[in-house]
Amino acid sequence: MTAASTGAMLLNLVTVLLVSGGAFFFAAGTAGLLRFPDVYCRLHAVAKADNLGLGLVVAGVAIQAGSWTARLQLVLTWLLVLASASVVCHLLARSSLRQGVRPVEEP
Amino acid sequence: MTDFFVGVAVLLLITVAAGLIRVARGPSPADRMVAAQLFGTTGVGILLLLSEGMDEPALRDVALVFALLAVVVSVAFVKRGWVRMGLDEESEADRDSTAGGGPR
């Protein structure tokens, strides 16, 4: 086995690990969206888990991407989602609060 | 590697489908919008995986457009979508609740 193919296999392994981790966080986000008791907790699940999941997926895909411009575009897309999702979740939470949706109390 | 990417895309699509249950349940409009937000983020992930899995670079552009338009829809909702609860009382009552620093 040549060094080049070993390197490629290692990179493939890293990709599999990263993307699988990403899929796990996406699943966790969905579980949170379905299971958490109120809109604020659900926002928390979606805003955090999904963006982390997307970051891992982007990292995994970027390893396999053919060019540096493609990688740059991948990372920029992730940064955009990161910024926009956090702001949107903030806006949703605040407007919920303003509309009088009460957060759940501790049991 | 192609199969792996497509397989994970299938998994993500299934999580999206499960998340859509929240759209049906609600209860508040914001809950439903959160589910749409989830679809936006996960959709970007699916498209990026497919761009490698199907070897179609154009899908990265589609993912970018997904991400950009998800913002617009959510902002439109925050600005325009709330109608149900106490619109007229909103201004005074809620300014008080937010002026106090809000919940910790």
Next chain:
Amino acid sequence: MSALPWILDGVVALLLIGLAYRLLDTRDLFEATVLYIAFGLTLSLAWVRLGAADLALAEAALGAGVTGALFLNAYQRLARRGEGRTDEESSGLTVVDDRVDEVSPAAALASYGVWGLIAGGLAWVLVTLPARDPILPVLVDAALEDAGVSNPITAVLLNFRAYDTLLEIVVLVAAMVGVWSLDRGSREFARNPADLGDEPILGALSRLVVPLAGLTAVYLTWTGAYATGGAFQAGALAAGAGVLLVAAGFMRPVTSAAPFTRALGVLALVVFTVVGLVSLFWTGLFLDYPPGAEYGLILLVEGALTVSIAVILVELFVDVPAIPEDDPGLRVLDPTGDPLGRVISPDGAFIRGAEEE
């Protein structure tokens, strides 16, 4: 050949059908709106799977994004119209008539049977249709050399069948004129200076997203000549940026009452028509571009289309009369009520639950 692509397609198809069913079945209009957005995103994935990235772009930008925002607008208007009224006379946000539930099982079964038969028949026809060699791709490929652009889709849209696209922009301009004729409530958006500066975080996000969306719009317009992209996708994206600018308070809402907005809205129509007439003069055929000038003319028309589509879509979003409000000017204009559902009594007071208190 693995089964995974088939599974992916199957999940997409099932999701589409499920979403469509629930969308039509639900009685909550807001749920239907969100489901519509989800449907658009799923449809976009379906186009991806069919190898039509152009359509996926258009569906994500126009179908899910801009139309979703427009529906949210319409939902708010409907809901506010129904505010303070009892359910029976409400605005149609939820179906109040419960009789639809009282269908007997036999009738339901018969109905499902009939529709099942029709759907099955259609599927059978589709499957048994004789396969024909697609002739259009061959024709397009043959003519692509003289089209001026190397992206076959742009070649079809802006060269071979340019008059279709010309009429599409006519439709959009007509929509703008239609909204313009309803333009009474748009001032509500403009008259809300309290909103400006109220959203520092939204402002910060807009500073990030709007330039990026603008850049992507230019990129999509430019790249449309040789790869996935085009004026409609770019215009929708630019419109999204415009909506953000208005929502964050950076830009005064464009209204079709403003001459500048009108000029930009009809820009593409004018440019397209002038290009058509010039080519009529040059080659004797309307929209048959002079040889050698195709690329420049297509790019010119695409650029104008992007601008006009963006302006018209922002206008459609912002200019929809959003909230009925007590407008002294309206009473003078229309003392008995208006077609937008604002009921005004002869003495000028609003007959609406919220106002009466």
